[in-house]
Amino acid sequence: MKDILLPVAHVFALVMMVFSATMLAPLVLAVWSLDPALSSFVISAFATFFLGALLWLATRRFKRELKTRDGLMLVALTWVALPAVAGFPLWNYLPINYTDAYFEAASGLTTTGGTVLSGLEFLPRSINLWRHLLSWLGGMGIIVLAVAILPMLGVGGMQIYRAEMPGPMKDTKLTPRIGQTAKLLWAVYAGLTAACIICLKFAGMDWFDAVCHGFSALALGGFSTYDASIGHFNSLPIEMVLTFFSILAALNFATHYLAWRERGVFAYFRDAEAKAIFGVLIVSCIGVAVFLYLKGSYPDFSTSLRHTTFNLVSIATDSGLHTQDYSRWPIFAPMWMMFLSCIVCSSGSTGGGIKMIRTLVLAKQAHRELNQLVHPNMVRPLKVGGSIIANRVVFAVLAFVFLYFMSIVTLVFLQLASGLDFMTAFSSIIACINNAGPGQGLVGPGSNYGVLNNFQTWVCSAAMLLGRLEVFTILVLFTPTLWRK
Amino acid sequence: MKIIILGAGQVGRTAAYHLSREEANDVTVVDQNEETLRELQDRLDIRTVNGNAASPRVLEAAGIASTDILVALSNSDEVNMLACQIAWTLYRTPKKIARVRSADYTEREGLFGESRVAVDVWISPEQLVTEYVARLIRYPGALQVLDFADGRVRLVGIRALQGGPLVGQELRTLREHIPSADARVAAIYRSGKSIKPEGTTVIEDGDEVFFLAARENIRAVMKEMRREEAPARRVVIAGGGNIGFRLASELEDKNQVKLIERDSKRARRVSEQLRRTTVLLGDAADEELLLEENIDSVDIFAALTNSEEANILSAMLAKRLGAHKVMALINKPSYAELIESGSIDVAISPQTVTIGSLLAHVRRGDVVRVHSLRRGAAEALEVVVHGDADSSKVIGRRIEDISLPEGTTLGAVVRGEDVIIAHHDTTVQPDDHLILFLTDRRHIEAVEKLFQGSASFL
Numbered sequence: 001m002k003d004i005l006l007p008v009a010h011v012f013a014l015v016m017m018v019f020s021a022t023m024l025a026p027l028v029l030a031v032w033s034l035d036p037a038l039s040s041f042v043i044s045a046f047a048t049f050f051l052g053a054l055l056w057l058a059t060r061r062f063k064r065e066l067k068t069r070d071g072l073m074l075v076a077l078t079w080v081a082l083p084a085v086a087g088f089p090l091w092n093y094l095p096i097n098y099t100d101a102y103f104e105a106a107s108g109l110t111t112t113g114g115t116v117l118s119g120l121e122f123l124p125r126s127i128n129l130w131r132h133l134l135s136w137l138g139g140m141g142i143i144v145l146a147v148a149i150l151p152m153l154g155v156g157g158m159q160i161y162r163a164e165m166p167g168p169m170k171d172t173k174l175t176p177r178i179g180q181t182a183k184l185l186w187a188v189y190a191g192l193t194a195a196c197i198i199c200l201k202f203a204g205m206d207w208f209d210a211v212c213h214g215f216s217a218l219a220l221g222g223f224s225t226y227d228a229s230i231g232h233f234n235s236l237p238i239e240m241v242l243t244f245f246s247i248l249a250a251l252n253f254a255t256h257y258l259a260w261r262e263r264g265v266f267a268y269f270r271d272a273e274a275k276a277i278f279g280v281l282i283v284s285c286i287g288v289a290v291f292l293y294l295k296g297s298y299p300d301f302s303t304s305l306r307h308t309t310f311n312l313v314s315i316a317t318d319s320g321l322h323t324q325d326y327s328r329w330p331i332f333a334p335m336w337m338m339f340l341s342c343i344v345c346s347s348g349s350t351g352g353g354i355k356m357i358r359t360l361v362l363a364k365q366a367h368r369e370l371n372q373l374v375h376p377n378m379v380r381p382l383k384v385g386g387s388i389i390a391n392r393v394v395f396a397v398l399a400f401v402f403l404y405f406m407s408i409v410t411l412v413f414l415q416l417a418s419g420l421d422f423m424t425a426f427s428s429i430i431a432c433i434n435n436a437g438p439g440q441g442l443v444g445p446g447s448n449y450g451v452l453n454n455f456q457t458w459v460c461s462a463a464m465l466l467g468r469l470e471v472f473t474i475l476v477l478f479t480p481t482l483w484r485k
Numbered sequence: 486m487k488i489i490i491l492g493a494g495q496v497g498r499t500a501a502y503h504l505s506r507e508e509a510n511d512v513t514v515v516d517q518n519e520e521t522l523r524e525l526q527d528r529l530d531i532r533t534v535n536g537n538a539a540s541p542r543v544l545e546a547a548g549i550a551s552t553d554i555l556v557a558l559s560n561s562d563e564v565n566m567l568a569c570q571i572a573w574t575l576y577r578t579p580k581k582i583a584r585v586r587s588a589d590y591t592e593r594e595g596l597f598g599e600s601r602v603a604v605d606v607w608i609s610p611e612q613l614v615t616e617y618v619a620r621l622i623r624y625p626g627a628l629q630v631l632d633f634a635d636g637r638v639r640l641v642g643i644r645a646l647q648g649g650p651l652v653g654q655e656l657r658t659l660r661e662h663i664p665s666a667d668a669r670v671a672a673i674y675r676s677g678k679s680i681k682p683e684g685t686t687v688i689e690d691g692d693e694v695f696f697l698a699a700r701e702n703i704r705a706v707m708k709e710m711r712r713e714e715a716p717a718r719r720v721v722i723a724g725g726g727n728i729g730f731r732l733a734s735e736l737e738d739k740n741q742v743k744l745i746e747r748d749s750k751r752a753r754r755v756s757e758q759l760r761r762t763t764v765l766l767g768d769a770a771d772e773e774l775l776l777e778e779n780i781d782s783v784d785i786f787a788a789l790t791n792s793e794e795a796n797i798l799s800a801m802l803a804k805r806l807g808a809h810k811v812m813a814l815i816n817k818p819s820y821a822e823l824i825e826s827g828s829i830d831v832a833i834s835p836q837t838v839t840i841g842s843l844l845a846h847v848r849r850g851d852v853v854r855v856h857s858l859r860r861g862a863a864e865a866l867e868v869v870v871h872g873d874a875d876s877s878k879v880i881g882r883r884i885e886d887i888s889l890p891e892g893t894t895l896g897a898v899v900r901g902e903d904v905i906i907a908h909h910d911t912t913v914q915p916d917d918h919l920i921l922f923l924t925d926r927r928h929i930e931a932v933e934k935l936f937q938g939s940a941s942f943l
Contacts, residue, residue, distance in 0.1 A: 176505075
């Protein structure tokens, strides 16, 4: 075990040292605005860097080229351990225990956006910036960032890239070099974020809120600087900007790159996932808006459409920003939104859940099985968007969905055993594993995860990590063969 | 440099490996077998595209529009030539290299060219391997014989053995031993590790020595390293495939050649085309057959079939039955390492032989020949220097004043027709061909920079 863990720890130490540099952003802001969290960031940044350096020196002897299993281990280790480090400034400054600090940091990095904090508008700006920055870094992926900036991760880079990138088909690269691909993806991501921030500023936010919510929107994070989330602004332009960018973030970033390179939108129409996402969102928005209007939740249809669109898109794309306490809507609406949160996001996006491509593969596979019953001799490959999906991928999708549902079942039972009511237990796990954010019941948009006890919070943290790394990467840690020589 | 490799066969995979490990290259591999591609992408930092190599659509998906070099290495000559033609016609790809095996194409004057079939460079791995084996047979005792400057200078790898006059002596005594012939030891490997060759270095029994010398002096130098072996007369070739057949036709005039082929149809065809070779129908690993053909008096047994396992086994068997020296064609580098320490005398790696001719085209600066050595860890280069004393970092300087990267030896200078073995006071002149030996390939970039000249010249 030592031979497996220590070489990975050596690379992880490097990731940690790079990560400590990200703490400089809130630190600089704290210096500039003279806020009281300054010392927490100074301590945390130095502690992270020195811990990393120490680990690096201590494991220097074990340096070697990373193999496939090391890649999996590195990604899992990074995602489990970084929240522990990232939560440090929060724990140091805020009156919360370590469980909550870990949850908050994990919620940021996994882009879940559920929070344990209240009175967000009264927090020092540096703390809020840190929360949103975590979301943003986790959105495209810390490992993808590391692959982009650390050339040494070259060949092994593909392995770890695959362990972190969401979606079932990860062999397509934008460029021959994995480092180059990672750089491009981050460039697209950063470019869209900058565009979103500027739009938000024009829509009426101040620069600080625009930056924070821009990070949230593109990462599909869901953190806000206000307890009432976007409801605080009560502004249609802001809602429109955020909805637009949330949908962009829920699409495959490789598609964005292609569209940018071709200077046209045709790339989106060639992308089967994008088409399905648009279809599902448009039908759902109109359907739920009509439903809410008929049920009398809102006096007129346009108000109903406005609130439905923002909140439904936000939850469906696993962002989690909200303007209304939608848990008070008739139960069909929030449950439908929760269902969408499981399937809507595209592979290669910053969102969570099963991903649209897997949903399409499963639907086509079910269709194929039905046809096979009628025509036993039929030969038909499984096609999505015109390209053939190999059976190997179909099996992987089936295995993924099974593990995904079993994870939900297991975690929900743990929450129930700890004494939560069914709606809270179920919705908290669904919201966490999809990295969506707010759930229903006690953890609905009107409240937050602060009401959970320590055990329940840890279960939620575990659900978030499982969801972000698409179950396999975490579960593989529990397979004995990984640890055997 | 952006490179597309067509075909992920043995040669294609090796090329992808060698080219992609150089940071400056972006490699895309095209093949029809998805499994092979996936496995390749797991190991190398490259992009793969699944499809027919000669289809414009597939080439486009592989990024042909912005590609600098197209290397067509698929199994089919026709696909390779067509792919190059399409790349040139539609996309004006600057450099197109194709694997063309059939002599019918390669021997035809005026077939290839800009307004003809658009192949800039053709390589035939079978031809290269055949020449390589033929050189080895010509110099018994050598592990490797590599040509530079059209064969005027050769780099020879040899295992020093007790009995050679120079073994146990310091290198600088070489001149006293053979005053008439000049040579330069470029590298010494002792139990797998490289030792810097200096005047005071003592050659030990079992060292692998690489030296550079003019063609006519090679035998004299080899004699210093190990007792001279009689030139080979009786040669048995196992496998009548492309390589076996070519080798037989090259050797049959001077040597007594027997060729063993398993397939009766192939044996018939080969026998029709060869004049003096005895073609035998049978299994090369058949003890009876080998004994019947007096294997114990054979000078060289070369196992050159398509199956490397069969080559290893039949070569080992031939050695045990008394063949003087056995060679085997082996693709897997790990096998080659295993057996060269065992009972097989020479392992021939077709990829290593072939890859050099590709590498010469991706090197910056005017590199005319590259030989990959020691399974890609070392490299020997022939570089042409251009410019004058102002624009170049090497021209007009004595060799001792040129700051070569670590592990790099400048072994010889070819000036026009003359071969000058490099000494510390040799001065480099414009248009000299320099022969360099790098024990560590990773310094290649520094070497490229050194010989590229300054930007103003480019």
